[in-house]
Amino acid sequence: xxxxxxxxxxxxxxxxxxxxxxxxxxxxxxxxxxxxxxxxxxxxxxxxxxxxxxxxxxxxxxxxxxxxxxxxxxxxxxxxxxxxxxxxxxxxxxxxxxxxxxxxxxxxxxxxxxxxxxxxxxxxxxxxxxxxxxxxxxxxxxxxxxxxxxxxxxxxxxxxxxxxxxxxxxxxxxxxxxxxxxxxxxxxxxxxxxxxxxxxxxxxxxxxxxxxxxxxxxxxxxxxxxxxxxxxxxxxxxxxxxxxxxxxxxxxxxxxxxxxxxxxxxxxxxxxxxxxxxxxxxxxxxxxxxxxxxxxxxxxxxxxxxxxxxxxxxxxxxxxxxxxxxxxxxxxxxxxxxxxxxxxxxxxxxxxxxxxxxxxxxxxxxxxxxxxxxxxxxxxxxxxxxxxxxxxxxxxxxxxxxxxxxxxxxxxxxxxxxxxxxxxxxxxxxxxxxxxxxxxxxxxxxxxxxxxxxxxxxxxxxxxxxxxxxxxxxxxxxxxxxxxxxxxxxxxxxxxxxxxxxxxxxxxxxxxxxxxxxxxxxxxxxxxxxxxxxxxxxxxxxxxxxxxxxxxxxxxxxxxxxxxxxxxxxxxxxxxxxxxxxxxxxxxxxxxxxxxxxxxxxxxxxxxxxxxxxxxxxxxxxxxxxxxxxxxxxxxxxxxxxxxxxxxxxxxxxxxxxxxxxxxxxxxxxxxxxxxxxxxxxxxxxxxxxxxxxxxxxxxxxxxxxxxxxxxxxxxxxxxxxxxxxxxxxxxxxxxxxxxxxxxxxxxxxxxxxxxxxxxxxxxxxxxxxxxxxxxxxxxxxxxxxxxxxxxxxxxxxxxxxxxxxxxxxxxxxxxxxxxxxxxxxxxxxxxxxxxxxxxxxxxxxxxxxxxxxxxxxxxxxxxxxxxxxxxxxxxxxxxxxxxxxxxxxxxxxxxxx
Numbered sequence: 001x002x003x004x005x006x007x008x009x010x011x012x013x014x015x016x017x018x019x020x021x022x023x024x025x026x027x028x029x030x031x032x033x034x035x036x037x038x039x040x041x042x043x044x045x046x047x048x049x050x051x052x053x054x055x056x057x058x059x060x061x062x063x064x065x066x067x068x069x070x071x072x073x074x075x076x077x078x079x080x081x082x083x084x085x086x087x088x089x090x091x092x093x094x095x096x097x098x099x100x101x102x103x104x105x106x107x108x109x110x111x112x113x114x115x116x117x118x119x120x121x122x123x124x125x126x127x128x129x130x131x132x133x134x135x136x137x138x139x140x141x142x143x144x145x146x147x148x149x150x151x152x153x154x155x156x157x158x159x160x161x162x163x164x165x166x167x168x169x170x171x172x173x174x175x176x177x178x179x180x181x182x183x184x185x186x187x188x189x190x191x192x193x194x195x196x197x198x199x200x201x202x203x204x205x206x207x208x209x210x211x212x213x214x215x216x217x218x219x220x221x222x223x224x225x226x227x228x229x230x231x232x233x234x235x236x237x238x239x240x241x242x243x244x245x246x247x248x249x250x251x252x253x254x255x256x257x258x259x260x261x262x263x264x265x266x267x268x269x270x271x272x273x274x275x276x277x278x279x280x281x282x283x284x285x286x287x288x289x290x291x292x293x294x295x296x297x298x299x300x301x302x303x304x305x306x307x308x309x310x311x312x313x314x315x316x317x318x319x320x321x322x323x324x325x326x327x328x329x330x331x332x333x334x335x336x337x338x339x340x341x342x343x344x345x346x347x348x349x350x351x352x353x354x355x356x357x358x359x360x361x362x363x364x365x366x367x368x369x370x371x372x373x374x375x376x377x378x379x380x381x382x383x384x385x386x387x388x389x390x391x392x393x394x395x396x397x398x399x400x401x402x403x404x405x406x407x408x409x410x411x412x413x414x415x416x417x418x419x420x421x422x423x424x425x426x427x428x429x430x431x432x433x434x435x436x437x438x439x440x441x442x443x444x445x446x447x448x449x450x451x452x453x454x455x456x457x458x459x460x461x462x463x464x465x466x467x468x469x470x471x472x473x474x475x476x477x478x479x480x481x482x483x484x485x486x487x488x489x490x491x492x493x494x495x496x497x498x499x500x501x502x503x504x505x506x507x508x509x510x511x512x513x514x515x516x517x518x519x520x521x522x523x524x525x526x527x528x529x530x531x532x533x534x535x536x537x538x539x540x541x542x543x544x545x546x547x548x549x550x551x552x553x554x555x556x557x558x559x560x561x562x563x564x565x566x567x568x569x570x571x572x573x574x575x576x577x578x579x580x581x582x583x584x585x586x587x588x589x590x591x592x593x594x595x596x597x598x599x600x601x602x603x604x605x606x607x608x609x610x611x612x613x614x615x616x617x618x619x620x621x622x623x624x625x626x627x628x629x630x631x632x633x634x635x636x637x638x639x640x641x642x643x644x645x646x647x648x649x650x651x652x653x654x655x656x657x658x659x660x661x662x663x664x665x666x667x668x669x670x671x672x673x674x675x676x677x678x679x680x681x682x683x684x685x686x687x688x689x690x691x692x693x694x695x696x697x698x699x700x701x702x703x704x705x706x707x708x709x710x711x712x713x714x715x716x717x718x719x720x721x722x723x724x725x726x727x728x729x730x731x732x733x734x735x736x737x738x739x740x741x742x743x744x745x746x747x748x749x750x751x752x753x754x755x756x757x758x759x760x761x762x763x764x765x766x767x768x769x770x771x772x773x774x775x776x777x778x779x780x781x782x783x784x785x786x787x788x789x790x791x792x793x794x795x796x797x798x799x800x801x802x803x804x805x806x807x808x809x810x811x812x813x814x815x816x817x818x819x820x821x822x823x824x825x826x827x828x829x830x831x832x833x834x835x836x837x838x839x840x841x842x843x844x845x846x847x848x849x850x851x852x853x854x855x856x857x858x859x860x861x862x863x864x865x866x867x868x869x870x871x872x873x874x875x876x877x878x879x880x881x882x883x884x885x886x887x888x889x890x891x892x893x894x895x896x897x898x
Contacts, residue, residue, distance in 0.1 A: 019409050030398045047365060056215055057230065057376070058369060064205040065169070065189045065369070067100055072191040072203040075108070079195060084115060086135060090128065090148070093139045097146055104179060104186060104208050105140035109151060109160060110193075110201035126150065135201075142180040163192040163202045168372040173234040174209055174247060185209050185247060187232070212239035213246065226382040231364070233374035235344040236323075244318040250347075252326035254340045256318045257358045258333050259307070266308035269329050273301045276325045296320045350375035359384050434463055519559055520859025520880040521786060525552035527881035528792025548788055563700070576711055580737050581621035583613060587649070590628040597636045603643045605632075610650035613661065616740035623708045624732065630701040631665040631728050639669035639725070646727075657736045660714070666727040672720040680718060681706040705730070773888065775802035778895050781824045782806045783813035783841065784857065785833040789880070793828070793857075796884055802891075809833045810841030817845050817852075824852065826894050829874070831858035831865075839872060846873040853894035857882075 074092065078084040093106045113119050115135045123133035130136075130150040139148050154160050162170040170190040176183045190204045216228045216239040230239040235250045245253060259266055277297050300320035307314040330337045339355050343364060346353035350366040360381045367376045433441040441463065526549050533545035587609065598605060628647075635645050646666040653660040672680065681702050709716045713733035720726035775797075784790045785808050794804055805824070807813035810833050817824060827845065831838035842854050856869040859880040866877050876890055 016406070016410050020406055024402070026398065026402065030394060057212065057367060057378075061171070061187075061189065061207065061369060063100070064103055064207040067096065067103055067106075068189045068191045068203050068205040069169070071096065071106070071108070071205075072193055075201075075203060076193055076195065079115070079193075079200075086116065086118075086122070086128075089135075090137060090139075093137065094146060094148075097139050097141050100205075103205050104142070104184060105138060105206040107136075107138045107151065107188070107204040107206065108201065109136035109154065109204075110134065111199070114200040140179045140206075142182060145180065147180055159188050159190055159204065160202060163190045164199050166372075167192055167194060167197075167199060169370065171233075171369060171373040173232045174236055174238050176247070177206070187238075209238055213243075215239060217241050226380060229379040229381070231347050231377040231379060233348055233376055235347050238376070246319075248318060248321070249323040249326065250340045250343050251330050251337075252318065252321050252323050254333075254336045255321065255326045255329045256316060258330070258336055259304075259316060261358060262333075263307070263311035265332050266304060266311065268332055270301065270304050270308050272329055272332075273297070273304055273325060276322075276328060277301055293322050293324075297322050297325060300325070347375075347377040350377075356384060430463075434466075519556060521789070522552035522556040522559070524859065524880035524882055525549070525786075525788045525792060526556070528796065529788070531884060532792065532795045548791075552788065574707055574711065576620040576623055576708075578618055578620065580616055580618055580739075583615060583617055584609075586621045586625050587628070587647075590625045590632065593625075593629050594632045594636060597633065598645075601636060601639070601641045601643070603636060603639060603641075603645050605645045605647060608646070608648040608650075612651050613649065614659065614736045614740040616737040617659070617734040618737050619712070619732075619734045623712070627705045627708050627730065628663065628665075630705045631663075631730075634701065634728075635665055635667035635669065635726075639667045643668045652731060654736075659734050659736055660731055661734060662729065662731045664727055664729050666725065668725040671722040671724050671726055672718065673722050677718055677720060681716065772799045773892050775800040775891070775895055778825045779803035779805065779823055780891070780895075781813060781817060781827045782857075783810060783828065783833065783838060784830045785809055786830075789830070793882065793887075796882070796887065797891075800888070800891075802895075810836030810838055814841050814844045818848060821849050821852070826853040826855065826891065828855050828857045828878075831856060831860055831869070839869070842869075842874055843872055855890060855894070 071092070075084065075089065078088070089108065093108060097103060097106055112132070112134050119133035119135070121133065122129045122135075124131050125133070127147075127149050128137055130152045132152070134150075134152075136151040136154070137148050138151050139146065141147075159170065159172045162172075169192070172188040172190065174185055174187050176185050178184075179186075186206045186208050188204045188206050190202050192199055193201045193203060212230055216230060227241050228239075229237055229245070231250070232238050237245050237248050237253070240246060255269070259269060277294075280294050280297060297320075300317070300322070303314070303317050303320055307316050330340060336357070339357060343353050343355065346364055347366070350368060352366060353364040355362050361384055362379055362381050364377045364379045367378055369376070430441050529545040529549045529552070533542050533549070536542045536545060587607075591605075591607075632645070632647065639645065644667075646664070648664040648666075650662055651659055652662040706716050709730045709732060714731035716728065716730035718726055718728050780802060782790060782793060782804050784793070784806065790806050794806075797804065805816060807816055810829075812835075813827070813829065814836065817827065829838045829842055833841075838856065838858065842856075845852070845854065850873075853875040854873070856866075856874050856877040857880070858865075858877075860866075869877055875894065878887055878890060
């Protein structure tokens with residue numbers, strides 16, 4: 001049936017249904033939420049009313065509580081001091097009653113003979129004492145008249161037993177008591193008297209509850225026709241706008257509401273009430289309270305009988321209904337009985353409880369007078385009509401808007417769907433696109449059985465077949481293109497991976513070769529000078545050897561530290577310490593570390609320190625000094641003799657005791673080209689491959705410096721021009737110490753020393769050994785750029801009487817040999833030397849002489865290095881540090897040939 005409908009009707013029905021469902025769901029959600037909001041408003045009102053009455057009730061009862069507590073304290077003090085005279089206590093009670101207008105009576109009761117041990121003396125002295133003489137007077141005031149009477153047989157009463165058993169203050173449930181012949185509904189505030197934690201009696205203040213009734217007599221205080229009730233801990237109504245509810249429990253009020261709302265239950269209730277009265281015996285009722293309860297029960301049966309006969313004419317009198325009978329009658333309505341039971345339990349436990357019953361939304365809010373007293377409860381009753389008024393208004397508004405919206409949409413939809421020619425126009429437009437060669441046109445699928453649907457289906461099938469052919473051709477072309485692109489990307493990735501692997505291998509080989517040379521050079525000095533020191537007899541020469549051992553050891557330690565720092569940096573474990581340090585001392589200590597280098601190359605160092613730099617900072621002074629020394633050492637190393645260096649430090653910024661200091665280290669050295677500067681701060685790399693050969697180094701210093709500066713919150717950069725010099729800039733963030741001086745002051749300018757370089761043979765002594773060969777008449781050429789290494793070798797061979805000529809680089813060695821090739825029986829050739837390295841020098845010498853022994857003398861001991869030396873024509877290899885015996889053995893081998 002639906003498929004036979006035209007398009008306009010289908011669309012109209014579908015959209016109308018969706019809109020109707022949507023508006024309905026929205027209406028339900030809004031109605032539910034508005035009802036919840038209304039309940040929350042009622043709960044908020046109940047909370048406010050509970051807070052209000054809680055304060056007022058506490059104010060009323062607090063006065064009585066304070067009076068009891070004060071009297072308890074006074075009596076306890078008198079007993080402790082042995083001054084508890086009975087006449088004095090009676091006078092205190094009488095005077096207190098006159099002064100406390102809100103107190104209707106005072107009661108003081110002691111355990112037998114616990115007051116003064118004189119109960120027997122006062123026995124029978126009425127009206128103060130009964131026949132036992134026990135001190136338990138009840139002082140009351142009614143209409144301005146004060147009277148006293150003794151209490152007796154009260155040990156089992158709740159007001160006395162409660163305080164005695166708990167040892168804490170106790171507030172009683174409301175009760176009627178004849179005060180000077182007038183029944184008064186009151187509550188008692190009872191305080192125990194404890195001497196050395198032993199209970200000896202109580203002090204009680206009684207307050208009439210008429211004032212609470214006045215509090216709740218006002219109805220509709222918030223404009224919602226609400227009213228308020230006050231319940232004691234036992235669930236007894238202490239205050240209610242209607243007097244008949246006074247002193248009734250929740251079961252009684254529930255029975256009353258049950259019978260009012262459903263008079264048909266009156267007959268069953270009457271039967272239960274008659275049985276209750278029959279089981280009560282009027283004989284022997286000496287207790288006035290029990291007698292009153294019996295008479296009220298009889299009167300209620302009569303009242304209920306009249307109501308059962310004609311409920312519209314007779315009126316139930318709730319005041320006559322006994323609370324005990326009410327609990328039995330409520331069994332006629334299990335739901336009400338369960339609610340009453342839960343409400344009573346919640347009041348007793350001091351919990352909030354809410355219920356909707358008899359057209360009211362009722363909320364019980366607990367009132368806690370003190371930590372030790374049982375809680376009461378304030379019940380706020382709000383008519384459900386008032387609670388739901390707001391939600392009803394919102395619901396009605398939503399229904400109206402929804403209905404209007406649905407009607408408007410239906411009208412608009414009706415006119416829109418009248419345009420039944422739209423599918424035909426769409427189909428014509430699609431046909432035009434196909435005719436123009438755009439076969440990817442989207443033709444909606446139609447399930448209609450009308451003419452337009454049949455035409456659309458046929459046209460769609462035709463276009464799909466054409467598209468299928470085009471798609472297969474396009475797919476093949478795209479797939480081929482993609483495979484070509486993937487192959488190209490794969491080739492590029494392989495080339496990139498190969499280049500990276502080769503670059504990594506080259507960097508690894510260069511780094512290991514440099515590290516081997518840098519570490520074996522000081523080791524060679526240490527081993528050689530140790531041998532010299534051991535053999536030397538003059539003290540001066542021993543000391544000189546040991547001094548040079550110390551210098552070489554320090555250099556080796558520096559290398560090892562750089563390598564360890566490198567490892568930490570790669571593992572992201574390079575951390576800074578934090579301690580107070582003197583900035584001036586850090587600068588001075590750093591300058592001392594490079595002073596020998598400055599003097600050796602006769603540089604001048606100009607220092608400029610900002611006068612605003614504080615004296616004491618908190619940070620890592622060692623790492624800061626490490627960066628300064630690295631940069632100064634590089635400036636010294638890469639600057640020709642008698643150069644000009646500079647160290648400048650100034651405050652770039654200071655915020656909240658955090659200072660940003662900028663350091664500038666400048667030189668007039670060889671400079672750096674822009675393409676070299678890009679890789680200057682990378683690990684293991686130097687400006688170019690000749691740097692290590694000409695100046696030494698591992699390429700770790702600047703990379704470590706960059707990492708340290710970054711951890712210290714700064715940055716490092718360089719400005720340089722080839723052959724004119726460089727300036728390195730770096731910043732660090734340091735915290736100024738609280739006990740820092742105003743500023744660090746200016747350092748004096750440091751200049752390079754004019755002291756000439758120490759000669760290699762100063763104080764040296766022969767390091768020969770016993771049974772050494774005699775190489776008299778033999779001459780060798782030693783090519784070594786390190787002075788201490790030359791000194792070690794000369795000292796080692798001194799006892800052999802061999803003639804040694806020294807060259808400090810490969811170029812000088814080649815020139816010396818070329819000038820007189822017949823003068824040398826062998827050549828000891830260091831590999832890494834400035835100007836011209838040992839490999840190139842050996843090639844040049846080998847071109848002049850194919851036979852002269854050339855022994856490689858280097859710290860490069862890796863297999864590939866040694867093989868390279870043999871390939872270029874070197875005769876043998878001695879690794880550093882030098883082995884004396886091996887050196888003598890090889891020299892003997894080649895010198896004896898000559």
